[in-house]
Amino acid sequence: MSSEYKALTLETLPERLVTVESISKRVGSNPSNWSVSEIGDGNLNLVFIVKGDIGKLIIKQALPYVRLVGDSWPLTLERAFFEYNALVRQEERDPKRVPAIHYFDRSQGLIAMEYLENYKILRGKLILGEKVSGLAEALGKFCARTAFRGSDFFMKAEEKKADVSLFQNNVELMGITESLVFTDPYFEADRNHHTSGLDTIIKILRDDVTMKENVQHMLRKFTSNCETMCHGDLHSGSIMCTDTETRVIDPEFAFYGPLGFDIGMLMSNYLMAFFSQPGHRTNEIELKDYQDWILEIIDKTIQVFYQEFSYLWKNERTGILYPRALFENQGHDSSEALNHILKESWKDAIAICGIEMHRRCLSLAHNADFEEITDLKVRAKLEARNLLMGRELILNAGSMTEIQTVLKMAKVFNEKDPL
Amino acid sequence: MSSEYKALTLETLPERLVTVESISKRVGSNPSNWSVSEIGDGNLNLVFIVKGDIGKLIIKQALPYVRLVGDSWPLTLERAFFEYNALVRQEERDPKRVPAIHYFDRSQGLIAMEYLENYKILRGKLILGEKVSGLAEALGKFCARTAFRGSDFFMKAEEKKADVSLFQNNVELMGITESLVFTDPYFEADRNHHTSGLDTIIKILRDDVTMKENVQHMLRKFTSNCETMCHGDLHSGSIMCTDTETRVIDPEFAFYGPLGFDIGMLMSNYLMAFFSQPGHRTNEIELKDYQDWILEIIDKTIQVFYQEFSYLWKNERTGILYPRALFENQGHDSSEALNHILKESWKDAIAICGIEMHRRCLSLAHNADFEEITDLKVRAKLEARNLLMGRELILNAGSMTEIQTVLKMAKVFNEKDPL
Structure with missing residues (x-):
């Protein structure tokens, strides 16, 4: 191909890509059959x-x-x-x-x-009420492994620094997160839009100085804490599943950031799927069953994340941080250090979770989970629950040390009528 | 000059550098007169x-x-x-x-x-008991200005990220800090050496698992928190003074790191100057007067740092963090956010201070403040005070919110005979 950029079209794609051997050998050498x-x-x-x-x-x-x-x-x-x-x-x-x-x-x-044949975007499945077995195991492990193995717990220091150096150049996509996620929801940004009826809720958020401070503390970590490579956009639209298989796609927002980032954003998108369910099904039994399943998935994902991260801490801690020379080799346990790290990252995850719950209803890119609810009164009510719980998470991230507290809170907000 | 590296010598320097116009126009065009x-x-x-x-x-x-x-x-x-x-x-x-x-x-x-004519290395002046007027103002402002203006509080996001990307390549010098400062003091590293008589103190440090965890939490911030450009080696050997003027030199360890890093290392080197004083003068009045002066310098430096940083927060907050659109422009005060940042950075500074107090007596590169004390029993006693106070700082960094607490603690340890 020419080195000059040209967007592909349905018509030009075959002739342009058939000359690429690694493509043609997987598709076929006759472009007219593509x-x-x-x-x-x-x-x-x-x-x-x-x-x-x-x-x-x-x-x-x-x-x-x-x-x-x-x-x-x-x-x-x-x-x-x-x-x-x-x-x-x-x-x-x-x-x-x-x-x-x-x-x-x-x-x-x-x-x-x-090509992930027979896979569907997870968000679509969540809207339809389809369950996926193995979902929590797959994503809990994915988050733990990428977080641990992309950090100074595991990597050689020079390779980690070279990677940080490289990904710091992903400036424009980090810039999108910095404005759309962390900033725009909290003032009258041009690109904002929201479901009518939410103005009183938005006022509560923008009047909450302590909450806005916490959001900005988290943005500060986003721009400054480059401890591991995050997917950067791990919502249910970046996950593809069959009934039993789970894959992760679309990491163009990847950056070296806080290790709780991906797990927090993932949890947030599950919670939005949870809150949006009454807009997608009316049978009370089906509704409760599927909402319970989503909460179970969150619970299990976090458990798997902790288990896997702890396993890697014990078995693959080869980086410069918390070296064995200072702990195990002197007969000293390093598990308190691990607990500290997990606790701190969990706090970050909770805050990010709350922030993502806000921006998906207030900023530019909304979630289909809510957006496909055509009854705007219902949509506004469900978004209001979601927005107010997001606020609680941001305000209380430090004290919500157990995932069960988050899940109980979701059930409480799921019963509220905040408008 | 040729592009092939060759170390300069007294003999080769004039002929090699006279061809560089920006040098010869400042020194003279006849190298035989150099x-x-x-x-x-x-x-x-x-x-x-x-x-x-x-x-x-x-x-x-x-x-x-x-x-x-x-x-x-x-x-x-x-x-x-x-x-x-x-x-x-x-x-x-x-x-x-x-x-x-x-x-x-x-x-x-x-x-x-x-050429900083008539300037002397501050460490030498501290050993000799010479005072410098304006020292605290100069360095408090230097630390505040470089910290603030090298961060996302002030810089354009893309310039900050480009800078982080660049300085992440300073791998070898960061590696020296990572091992010599944060790691070697706490196990039997090959390059370690220490004054005889300190073995019991060293055992206390290495047996203190909680303290070692805190040191490693700080190393984690060193490797992962790239919030501003730090000098990276701001001890009294990197500062040159006349009686009234102060300049900063030698930033080859520069890196994007925690904003409390420089102020913590500076404070540490003042405290080591303080503890080493009894090894350099015996007149009780002179000793007390000079030790008091050092503590005053620390106090004043921190005050100036806070004042200047707060001034810049109010007047130059043009970066993407804590934007006015979310605070002042909505009639909301941002000073609680500032307090949070300063408090967190102060905690880091205290921990770094304690760690630097350890490595300068236990790792490879010792301080002349102690090293020039020829009576090894005296040196060991003073180093022991310093080492044990370092431990207290690392253990209690979170609760020592006031500089006065640190200074009082220094006076208490200054009276101890820990050996």
């Missing part, structure tokens, strides 16, 4: 499924602007470079959890990757 | 004073190894590149506090800079 469809439903990129005589794969290409907004909001193609680098690291740190990569072209912002 | 002397007394580099018909300047050149140890410990010449970059930023952030830079040659690891 069938191409565009399935990008995200906010940023083109995503094609390509099928040919031999097989299928996904072509993901960055556009030079934010797809959700249009070319009035330019966005670097380099995000594909960071996505590629993140996928490579995630594959190392938790094998087989992300799609296999077959080809990367930096100047075209293009990645060819494994 | 007089050169080597004054490097640090642990790492060559330092020449060059005098000629027109003027004088300093040539600092990195050696490809650690001078203190010899060529068995290779060390990158690139440290001069980071020193140069740090000096440029410090000059922007606190003008006239660091030497003016006249020339930089990356491949030679060479910086030509202002």
Whole structure:
């Protein structure tokens, strides 16, 4: 391919990519037999499924602007470079959890990757009320392994620093998180929109100085604490599942950040799925059963995360932090240090969880979980529950040391009518 | 000059550097009239004073190894590149506090800079009992200005990230701090040495698991919290003074790290000067007077730091953190957020202070303050006071919210005979 960027189209894709051997050998050498469809439903990129005589794969290409907004909001193609680098690291740190990569072209912002046949976006399944077995195990381990193995607990110091140096250049995508997640919800930002009826709730949030301080303390950690590589956008739209299998996609927002970041954002999106359920089903028994299942998933995910992280602490602590020379080799236990780290990261996760619950209803990119509820009165009521619980999480992150406290709180807010 | 690295010598320096216009125009165009002397007394580099018909300047050149140890410990010449970059930023952030830079040659690891005539290394003055007026104001402001203006409180996010990316490559010098400061003191590291008689004290430190955990929590912040550019080695050997003027030199350990780092290391070196005084003067009145002066300097430095940082918070908060749009522009005060940040950074500073007090008596690079005390029994006693107070600081960093508590503790330990 030419090195000059050109967005692919359904028509140009076969002739442009058939010359790439690692692609044609997986799809087929005759481009006239390729069938191409565009399935990008995200906010940023083109995503094609390509099928040919031999097989299928996904072509993901960055556009030079934010797809959700249009070319009035330019966005670097380099995000594909960071996505590629993140996928490579995630594959190392938790094998087989992300799609296999077959080809990367930096100047075209293009990645060819494994087609996850029969997988659906988790968010869609959560809206439909479909359960996934093994979901919590997969994602609890993914978060723990990528967090631990991307940090100074495990990596060689020079490799960790080189990685931090590299990912600090993912400036534009970190900038999106910095404004859309941490800032815009809390003032009249141009790109904000919200369901009508929420004004009183929004006033409560913006009048809460202590809460806004806590949000900004968390933003400070986002911009300054580069302890491990985070996926950076681990919501239910970045997860694909069958009934029994779970994979993680779309790490273009990857950055070196706080180790509680991914688990907090994930938990947040589960909680939004939980709160939105009454907008998607009316049968009380089905509703309760599925909401309970979501809370179980959260509970189990956190348990698995702790177990796996603790296992890695004991068995793979080869980095410069908390070296064995200072603890085990002197007959001293390091588990109190581990507890301290987990407790601190859990606090961060809770705060991030609350912030994500806010921005998904108030800032630019809303969640389909709420957005697909057509009855605006119902939607506003459910979003209000979600927004107010988010506030409680941000205010009380330090004292909510148990996941059970969070889950009980969700059940309480699920009964409220705050409007 | 050739791009191939070659260490300068007294003999080769004039002919090699006279061809550099920015140097010869400040020294003189006739190299036979140059007089050169080597004054490097640090642990790492060559330092020449060059005098000629027109003027004088300093040539600092990195050696490809650690001078203190010899060529068995290779060390990158690139440290001069980071020193140069740090000096440029410090000059922007606190003008006239660091030497003016006249020339930089990356491949030679060479910086030509202002000769600070009539200035002496502060450590030497502290050993001699000489006072410096304006010392606290100068360094309190330097620490506050570089901390604030090198952070996301002030910088453009993309410039801050580019800077973090750059300085993450200062791997070898950060590695020295990571091992010599945070790790070696707490186990039998090869490069350790200590005054005889301290074994019981060292056992207390190494048996204290909670203290070692706290040290490692701080190392975790050192490797992961890149909130501002720190000098990285701000001890009294990196400060030059006349009786009334103060300048800061030698930032080759510069890194983006916790904003309490420099102030903590500075305070630590003052406290070591304080504890070592009985080894340098016997007149009780002079001793008390000078020790009191050192404590006053610490007190005043911290006050100035807080005042200046708070001033900058109010007047120069142009970065993405704690934006006015969320606070002042909504009629909300941001001073609680500032207090939180200062409190957290102060806790870090206290912990760093204690750790530095340990490593300077137990690890590789000791302080002249203690090292020049020839009576080893006296030296051991004074070092023991220092080591045990360091432990208290590390253990109680979170609760020592007032500088007065630290200063009172210093007076108490100054009376102890721990051996």
